[in-house]
Amino acid sequence: MTSTDEVLxxxxxxxxxxxxxxxxxxxxxxxxxxxxxxxxxVRPAAPLTTFLVGFAAGRAGAGGAELAALVERAERAAEDFG
Structure with missing residues (x-):
């Protein structure tokens, strides 16, 4: 059987x-x-959040470390929300 990690x-x-x-x-x-x-x-925020991070990264031409920083910022924003 194939693991979820392998499928992803x-x-x-x-x-x-x-x-x-x-x-x-x-x-x-x-x-x-x-x-x-x-x-x-909320659960539906998951795909919206990853889309927005990807959109921001694309607009900024970010990759690697810059993308990781955007992910960290979004993590903090989600944790601090509401």
């Missing part, structure tokens, strides 16, 4: 290839962020 890694790779991108991002950090948003805000 395969999906990450397949979707990145489909979109013609090579993201310099940590999928685990994004999943953690989604979990924080889901539990600290």
């Amino acid at each position: 890694r395969r999906w990450w790779d397949a979707l990145a290839a489909e979109l013609g991108i090579e993201p310099d991002a940590d999928p685990e950090a994004l999943l953690d962020l989604a979990g924080t948003a889901a539990h600290s805000v």
Whole structure:
């Protein structure tokens, strides 16, 4: 049986290839962020949060360390929300 982690890694790779991108991002950090948003805000905040971080990263041309910093900012914002 395939583990969830393996499926998610395969999906990450397949979707990145489909979109013609090579993201310099940590999928685990994004999943953690989604979990924080889901539990600290409301469940539907998870995809919205990760989208907004990705959008901000894309607009800024951020990758690697810059993207990690955006993820950290979003984590804190979700934890401090409400």
